[in-house]
Structures are given as structure tokens and as C-alpha cells.
Amino acid sequence: xxxxxxxxxxxxxEPGKISALVDAFAAFGPLPGGGVSRLCASPADGAARxxxxxxxxxxxxxxxxxPIGNQFGLFRLSGPExxxxxxxxxxxxxxxxxxxxxxxxxxxxxxAFEIGCRLMEARRRGHLFARDFCVANWTNExxxxxxxxxxxxxxxxxxxxxxxxxxxxxxDGIRLSxxxxxxxxxxxxxxxxxxxxxxxxxxxxxxxxxxxxQRIGLVTRNWGAAKLDFLFEGEQAHTGPTPMARxxxxxxxxxxxICEVRSLAQGRPGQLHTSVGRIVVSPNSxxxxxxxxxxxxxxxxxxxxxxxxxxxxxxxxxxDAAAQAQVDxxxxxxxxxxxxxxxxxxxxxLTQCAQAAAQPVMPMETVAGHDALSFIGVRPTGLxxxxxxxxxxxxxxxxxxxxxxxxxxxxxxxxxxxxxxxTAPFSSEVDMELQP
Amino acid sequence: xxxxxxxxxxxxxEPGKISALVDAFAAFGPLPGGGVSRLCASPADGAARxxxxxxxxxxxxxxxxxPIGNQFGLFRLSGPExxxxxxxxxxxxxxxxxxxxxxxxxxxxxxAFEIGCRLMEARRRGHLFARDFCVANWTNExxxxxxxxxxxxxxxxxxxxxxxxxxxxxxDGIRLSxxxxxxxxxxxxxxxxxxxxxxxxxxxxxxxxxxxxQRIGLVTRNWGAAKLDFLFEGEQAHTGPTPMARxxxxxxxxxxxICEVRSLAQGRPGQLHTSVGRIVVSPNSxxxxxxxxxxxxxxxxxxxxxxxxxxxxxxxxxxDAAAQAQVDxxxxxxxxxxxxxxxxxxxxxLTQCAQAAAQPVMPMETVAGHDALSFIGVRPTGLxxxxxxxxxxxxxxxxxxxxxxxxxxxxxxxxxxxxxxxTAPFSSEVDMELQP
Numbered sequence: 014x015x016x017x018x019x020x021x022x023x024x025x026x027e028p029g030k031i032s033a034l035v036d037a038f039a040a041f042g043p044l045p046g047g048g049v050s051r052l053c054a055s056p057a058d059g060a061a062r063x064x065x066x067x068x069x070x071x072x073x074x075x076x077x078x079x080p081i082g083n084q085f086g087l088f089r090l091s092g093p094e095x096x097x098x099x100x101x102x103x104x105x106x107x108x109x110x111x112x113x114x115x116x117x118x119x120x121x122x123x124x125a126f127e128i129g130c131r132l133m134e135a136r137r138r139g140h141l142f143a144r145d146f147c148v149a150n151w152t153n154e155x156x157x158x159x160x161x162x163x164x165x166x167x168x169x170x171x172x173x174x175x176x177x178x179x180x181x182x183x184x185d186g187i188r189l190s191x192x193x194x195x196x197x198x199x200x201x202x203x204x205x206x207x208x209x210x211x212x213x214x215x216x217x218x219x220x221x222x223x224x225x226x227q228r229i230g231l232v233t234r235n236w237g238a239a240k241l242d243f244l245f246e247g248e249q250a251h252t253g254p255t256p257m258a259r260x261x262x263x264x265x266x267x268x269x270x271i272c273e274v275r276s277l278a279q280g281r282p283g284q285l286h287t288s289v290g291r292i293v294v295s296p297n298s299x300x301x302x303x304x305x306x307x308x309x310x311x312x313x314x315x316x317x318x319x320x321x322x323x324x325x326x327x328x329x330x331x332x333d334a335a336a337q338a339q340v341d342x343x344x345x346x347x348x349x350x351x352x353x354x355x356x357x358x359x360x361x362x363l364t365q366c367a368q369a370a371a372q373p374v375m376p377m378e379t380v381a382g383h384d385a386l387s388f389i390g391v392r393p394t395g396l397x398x399x400x401x402x403x404x405x406x407x408x409x410x411x412x413x414x415x416x417x418x419x420x421x422x423x424x425x426x427x428x429x430x431x432x433x434x435x436t437a438p439f440s441s442e443v444d445m446e447l448q449p
Numbered sequence: 450x451x452x453x454x455x456x457x458x459x460x461x462x463e464p465g466k467i468s469a470l471v472d473a474f475a476a477f478g479p480l481p482g483g484g485v486s487r488l489c490a491s492p493a494d495g496a497a498r499x500x501x502x503x504x505x506x507x508x509x510x511x512x513x514x515x516p517i518g519n520q521f522g523l524f525r526l527s528g529p530e531x532x533x534x535x536x537x538x539x540x541x542x543x544x545x546x547x548x549x550x551x552x553x554x555x556x557x558x559x560x561a562f563e564i565g566c567r568l569m570e571a572r573r574r575g576h577l578f579a580r581d582f583c584v585a586n587w588t589n590e591x592x593x594x595x596x597x598x599x600x601x602x603x604x605x606x607x608x609x610x611x612x613x614x615x616x617x618x619x620x621d622g623i624r625l626s627x628x629x630x631x632x633x634x635x636x637x638x639x640x641x642x643x644x645x646x647x648x649x650x651x652x653x654x655x656x657x658x659x660x661x662x663q664r665i666g667l668v669t670r671n672w673g674a675a676k677l678d679f680l681f682e683g684e685q686a687h688t689g690p691t692p693m694a695r696x697x698x699x700x701x702x703x704x705x706x707i708c709e710v711r712s713l714a715q716g717r718p719g720q721l722h723t724s725v726g727r728i729v730v731s732p733n734s735x736x737x738x739x740x741x742x743x744x745x746x747x748x749x750x751x752x753x754x755x756x757x758x759x760x761x762x763x764x765x766x767x768x769d770a771a772a773q774a775q776v777d778x779x780x781x782x783x784x785x786x787x788x789x790x791x792x793x794x795x796x797x798x799l800t801q802c803a804q805a806a807a808q809p810v811m812p813m814e815t816v817a818g819h820d821a822l823s824f825i826g827v828r829p830t831g832l833x834x835x836x837x838x839x840x841x842x843x844x845x846x847x848x849x850x851x852x853x854x855x856x857x858x859x860x861x862x863x864x865x866x867x868x869x870x871x872t873a874p875f876s877s878e879v880d881m882e883l884q885p
Contacts, residue, residue, distance in 0.1 A: 278693050287693075298592075298726055300598065302726060
């Protein structure tokens with residue numbers, strides 16, 4: 014039983030189909046270099062969501078938009094008893110960075126959609142299911158326009174409160190609630206019930222699979238991440254006559270911080286990644302000493318002890334930079350997400366599915382956070398990676414080979430048939446002993 | 450003769466009048482803290498220009514808007530022979546930094562306007578003039594929205610070409626020509642002829658006068674300035690999985706540059722001022738390695754040897770920062786303005802005017818560049834400073850005492866009567882031997 018596929022004869026994912034769907038969604042927020050610009054709740058995001066709604070509806074799914082704009086397509090596969098059981102859920106996100114590749118979260122959404130279509134096809138042919146299947150497109154995974162990232166999935170699983178999330182503002186002061194309303198996605202539907210299991214397919218966005226010449230990665234552990242938002246406040250002054258000693262230069266404090274945060278990662282490959290990618294400077298004129306600079310710093314590590322130590326060092330460096338530049342410092346926000354293992358029973362289950370599909374897999378860590386992370390400790394969850402060519406991510410050149418996309422989606426199709434069957438491969442209860 | 454005022458009896462500047470005019474203009478682009486936001490060719494700048502036009506017209510001046518948007522108000526004081534002679538010109542600029550004080554260039558414009566009014570009043574009373582008087586409001590002095598600074602006055606005196614200036618773009622890619630057209634100030638009038646002499650009243654924007662307890666500064670020398678615009682180009686990447694050693698982080702290069710440029714000025718008070726006030730980061734997202742960062746660095750010195758050496762050191766530091774961060778470097782623009790003395794005969798003349806007005810004056814240097822600088826070596830020019838309270842500038846809190854404004858304007862009124870008289874105090878030809 015364990016080594017046989019649960020996918021009925023005649024049901025398959027057409028080669029190249031997933032890639033074609035990814036390409037079709039690249040028409041929403043297209044960029045000249047082949048990538049997309051689809052910030053959360055932008056008009057381009059709205060258009061992509063509309064397209065997903067149309068596809069789901071055409072495939073026979075029931076559409077729900079919850080109050081944080083998460084978009085669900087519920088495929089009614091089971092009979093009346095099945096409707097009372099938690100559905101199996103798969104998905105990811107259609108939002109992107111400001112200048113991004115076309116794969117990223119789109120892959121997981123369109124793969125889930127295609128799997129829903131194949132499950133419905135099997136049902137039409139008489140296949141019996143014990144559970145329904147739900148496609149999810151989560152709001153603001155990226156954290157590019159609104160912070161924090163993984164916002165919609167985090168609200169769904171209770172990590173974030175709905176009110177705080179809706180009140181999150183972009184750099185122009187626009188609230189997420191306003192932005193969602195503007196594109197027609199400030200929903201009023203109830204979210205589906207907590208799923209039996211959540212699975213996500215995603216591009217690796219690193220170079221581990223490619224370097225190992227592997228097609229499928231099973232994520233066993235998520236790196237921890239510390240994110241610090243802080244504000245330096247000095248004093249606007251003329252860059253000409255103002256004596257150097259009197260200047261209170263917020264940009265100088267930010268520059269010192271960026272250098273120090275980077276140096277923390279020196280000589281710790283695979284142990285600590287640090288970065289500053291965002292800085293908002295005011296008034297940002299060549300002949301005015303900046304009085305106000307916001308900075309977001311990130312530290313990531315697979316080892317909580319290293320992460321905690323590095324965060325303390327970063328905070329000390331930020332305070333020193335502020336003191337040296339004679340500016341005031343405010344810590345605006347701080348999130349510390351410890352490193353977490355994926356539930357082992359889901360990893361084991363996915364390994365069995367891979368065996369049934371005769372698909373070699375590679376256990377691996379994820380440095381980047383994905384929506385599946387919001388489910389750890391709440392519902393059984395799994396995350397499957399396919400290779401990013403050259404490890405390129407958050408870049409217009411991001412790409413994954415079509416055959417690799419097919420292989421990833423096929424593995425999740427196998428999982429879907431098993432999870433929606435009468436005899437579930439594991440209990441829907443989270444085994445808390447397996448959690449760190 | 451030398452010690453007697455040339456201002457006819459009964460002609461005076463009403464105490465507080467200049468300050469009231471400055472306050473009236475603070476209504477255009479008002480900020481909550483009492484300052485103004487009046488970027489060049491913005492709607493607020495357009496409204497301020499319209500107000501100046503209305504005031505000048507009401508006072509009997511002839512309005513001209515030249516093709517770079519410089520705004521002139523020509524007071525016809527003389528007879529037919531006078532109209533053929535170069536006018537005496539005074540002015541400054543109404544544009545401001547994004548978050549600025551209300552005094553800055555507005556003071557010099559409204560003082561020139563008030564002087565024009567008083568000259569017209571004298572003419573109506575029968576006073577005879579040999580030359581006309583012209584008020585000037587120069588386009589884009591600040592260099593905040595369009596670069597370089599001193600643009601309109603520089604086009605007027607031939608420092609910049611009209612075509613290049615009109616093609617200058619703001620950070621949104623809008624051309625100066627388009628922005629001027631949008632507010633109705635892409636003029637078609639011929640500029641007035643090169644003036645007999647150009648004089649400007651300006652707030653000091655430093656703390657020298659206040660520290661010396663002086664009311665009037667006569668500028669004898671302009672600090673030199675080197676301005677470097679450069680672009681770091683790395684590669685967009687995910688701040689999570691991308692190995693640190695592989696990152697090509699343009700923001701890191703910019704941060705190192707900012708620190709290094711600042712350190713050049715260490716221990717050289719009064720000899721070298723350095724700054725970076727402007728940085729444009731793309732895509733500027735917390736979880737994306739920035740691939741494109743523009744930086745503008747400034748170095749200022751009263752000593753050309755120090756300036757040249759510091760600029761070379763800055764360029765070397767920028768190259769090192771690019772190499773360390775593995776990013777490409779493009780020097781987009783470079784201007785080197787050497788330190789220059791103001792024409793001594795104009796300084797002597799203004800000293801005589803001050804003696805006639807029984808007004809003590811203090812010879813001083815200017816670190817900041819002002820429109821008068823565009824005239825050095827082209828026409829006789831002079832620059833008069835009044836104190837900035839606390840040395841505060843490019844800041845909403847910028848202020849000058851009303852009585853100090855009056856004293857500065859009164860000195861220039863004395864100068865205007867002398868310069869517009871039949872017997873000019875000096876030749877209109879620039880004495881090139883006096884130039885460095």
C-alpha cells in the first residue's frame with residue numbers, strides 16, 4: 014500500500030501546465046525584464062486575484078474572501094459528512110516584491126488550483142473523497158508593502174490579530190484595510206475552518222537543491238529571524254555652514270548601523286545572515302542634514318542561541334551609532350521568530366508520497382519564511398521546495414524549470430488524494446510533542 | 450559725500466515691513482511647524498510666484514518670465530537713456546527645501562521688492578534716476594528637486610546651458626521644463642540684459658554673526674564645493690537564503706561611503722565640511738538586497754588644495770566601498786566649484802553704503818552657495834548676510850529678527866540709490882584682475 018500511488022488511473026498533471034499558469038499570471042503587474050511588480054493590494058494584485066477567482070469559479074470551487082482579504086477556493090469533493098470535516102488546504106500567495114520574479118508564491122497558488130481541478134475531475138469520474146479541498150491565496154506574504162510579512166496566513170492561524178493587521182500602513186500611510194477595499198478584497202466571508210492539513214509548494218529561492226542536483230526539497234526546519242524596525246531622529250540643518258560637530262545626522266547613524274549589522278555575519282556562513290534592505294530618509298536632499306531615518310534590519314539563523322546573541326549585538330551597534338551621531342533612537346518594532354522544526358509526521362508522510370511517486374527528495378532547511386510557517390504548532394503543515402535556477406530570487410530573473418514545477422505539483426497531488434481519502438495517513442491533531 | 454546717505458528724505462523702509470512680507474509668503478506651502486515646503490516648480494512655488502507677480506505689477510513693475518522660469522520685475526525709474534543702460538538687479542529665490550524655514554531665499558526676494566517700491570516712490574516724488582531697477586526670483590536655487598543648485602541664475606549668467614537646465618529631472622523623472630509649464634512659468638519673455646550690478650540679501654544660515662554679536666555680514670569669499678552624484682549597482686536578491694558572500698549589496702556600498710565621507714572632515718573644523726544628505730534606494734524592501742542606490746556627496750572648503758585632496762580621497766573611498774560590496778560604480782555627475790573671492794570693489798562699495806547708513810558690518814565667508822555666486826566674474830556682485838537665530842537653517846525653525854531684516858534691506862536701499870544715480874560708484878565692467 015505504502016509504495017503505490019493513490020492517484021487514480023487517468024488523472025495526471027499535463028506536462029508544462031503549471032509553468033503555463035505561472036506565465037499567465039505574469040501578465041498581472043508585468044515588468045520589461047519578464048518579472049512582475051504586484052505589491053499586496055495594488056491594482057495588479059487585484060487583477061491577479063480576479064483572474065484566480067474566475068479560474069476557481071470555472072473549475073467549480075466556492076469562493077470566499079475573508080476580512081483580511083485571504084482568498085479561498087473550496088472544492089466540494091465529499092458528501093454531507095465530508096463537509097463537516099476540516100478540508101485539506103494548499104496554497105501560497107500572489108503578492109510580490111516591488112520588482113520580483115514571476116515564480117515565488119504564484120507557483121504554490123497555481124499548483125494548488127491545478128490539484129483542485131484534478132481532484133474535481135476524479136470526483137466526476139466517480140472517485141470517492143472523505144474531505145473537501147481548499148486553495149488559499151494569502152494576503153501580504155511578502156511584507157514588501159505592509160509589515161510584517163506572512164500577515165494573512167498569520168491572521169488565519171491566530172498569530173496576528175485581525176484589527177492590528179488591517180491597521181498596518183504602507184509607506185504612504187495607507188492602511189491595509191483601505192488598500193484591500195480599493196481593489197474589492199476587503200472580504201466579508203467567514204474563513205474556512207482550520208484545515209486538516211496545510212501543504213505549500215514554493216520555489217527554494219536559494220541554491221541548495223541546484224548544487225545537490227536535486228529536484229524536490231522537503232523542508233524539515235525553518236531558520237529563526239529577528240526583525241528590527243527603528244527610527245533615528247536628529248536635526249535638519251544646512252550641509253554647508255552648520256559646523257560638523259553640531260550636526261545631528263540621522264543618515265550617518267543609519268549608515269553606521271548598516272555597516273555594523275553586516276559585519277555581524279562575517280565569517281559565519283550558514284550560521285547567520287544579516288541585512289538592511291529598507292531605509293526611509295527624510296527630507297532626503299543633498300544639502301540638508303537628514304533629521305529622520307527609518308531602518309529595518311533583519312538577522313536570520315538556524316540556531317536560536319546565535320540569533321539571540323546577534324540580535325543583542327545588533328541592538329548595541331544601533332545604540333552606539335545613534336550616540337556617535339548625536340541622534341535620538343526609537344525602537345519602533347521588533348519581531349523574534351525562533352527557529353522551528355516542521356512537524357515530523359508530515360515530513361514522513363510527504364516522504365512516503367514521494368516514494369509512491371518514485372520521486373527522490375532531499376531534506377533541507379528554509380532560510381526564508383513562507384506561509385506554511387504560520388501553521389506550525391497550530392495545524393499539521395508541510396513545505397515542499399523546487400529549485401530556483403542559479404538560486405536567484407526577489408529578482409526579475411527568478412525562474413524554475415517547468416519539469417521541476419510539474420514534479421513538485423505531482424508530489425502534492427499524490428498527497429492530496431491520500432489526505433482527502435477515507436483513511437487519513439495521520440491524525441488531524443497537532444502532535445505537540447513533535448514541536449520544539 | 451562718502452559719508453552721507455543717498456536716500457532722499459522721507460523715503461524709508463517701515464520697521465517690520467520686510468518681516469511681514471516674509472511671513473505673508475510663508476502662506477505658500479505652509480508646514481505645521483511654521484516653515485514651508487516649496488520645492489521648485491511645485492504648485493506651492495507657482496502660488497508664491499503668482500503672488501510676487503501680483504505685488505510687482507501693483508507696484509508698477511514690468512513682469513518678465515524667461516525660458517528657465519526666472520521671474521523678473523523691472524521698475525522703470527529712468528528716462529529714455531536709462532532704458533538702454535543695464536539695470537541694477539537684486540533678488541534671490543522663492544523655492545525651498547522640502548521641509549524648510551520661511552526666511553532663506555524669500556528674504557532677498559521680498560527685500561528687493563520693497564526696495565523697488567521705495568525707489569518708485571522716490572521717482573514719483575521727483576527723484577531722478579539714471580538706471581532702472583530689477584527684482585529677480587531665480588528658478589531652482591536650492592537644488593532640492595532639480596539638480597544642480599543655482600540653476601536659474603547660472604543659466605542667466607551663462608554658467609549652465611538653457612537646454613541642459615530645462616532637461617534636468619526630479620526623482621520622479623519629471624523634467625524641469627514640464628514642471629515649469631505645469632505651473633505656468635515656462636516663460637517666453639527675453640531675460641533682462643546683464644545687470645550693471647547684482648546684489649543679494651540672504652540669511653547667513655550659520656552662527657558666525659550671532660557669535661560675534663553682529664547684525665550685518667559682508668561676504669568677501671565663497672567656500673569651494675565639490676559635489677559627486679554616483680550610482681552603485683548590485684543585484685536584487687532575497688535577504689534570506691542568498692549566501693552572504695554572494696550578495697552584491699548596493700546599500701552596503703552606500704553606507705560605507707557615507708561613513709567614509711564623514712570621516713574625511715574629522716579634526717578639520719572650519720577647513721572641511723562633508724555630507725551625504727540624499728540617497729535613493731531601490732527596491733527598498735526589508736527582505737530584498739538593494740540592487741540600485743544613488744548617492745549625492747558634498748565636500749566644502751575655503752581652501753582649494755584641501756578641497757581637491759578631499760575630493761580625491763572621497764572618490765577613492767567610494768571606489769573601495771563599491772569593490773568591497775561587489776557592486777558596480779558609475780560616477781553620474783561631478784561639479785567642482787573652487788573657492789572664490791567676491792569682487793573687492795563691490796565689497797568696498799557696500800562698506801561705504803554701510804558707513805553712510807551708520808551700520809557696522811562684519812566681513813565674512815559664506816560656506817553655502819547663493820545666486821550671487823553665479824555672477825562672480827561675469828558682473829559686479831555683492832552678498833549681504835543677516836543673522837540666522839541659533840545658526841538654524843534648512844529647518845522649519847529657521848528665523849531672523851525683524852530688525853535685522855530691516856537693517857539688511859536698508860543697507861541695500863542705500864546701495865540701490867547710489868547705483869541707480871547718474872554718477873555710478875564704479876564701472877559696470879568686471880575688473881578681471883580682482884578675480885581669482
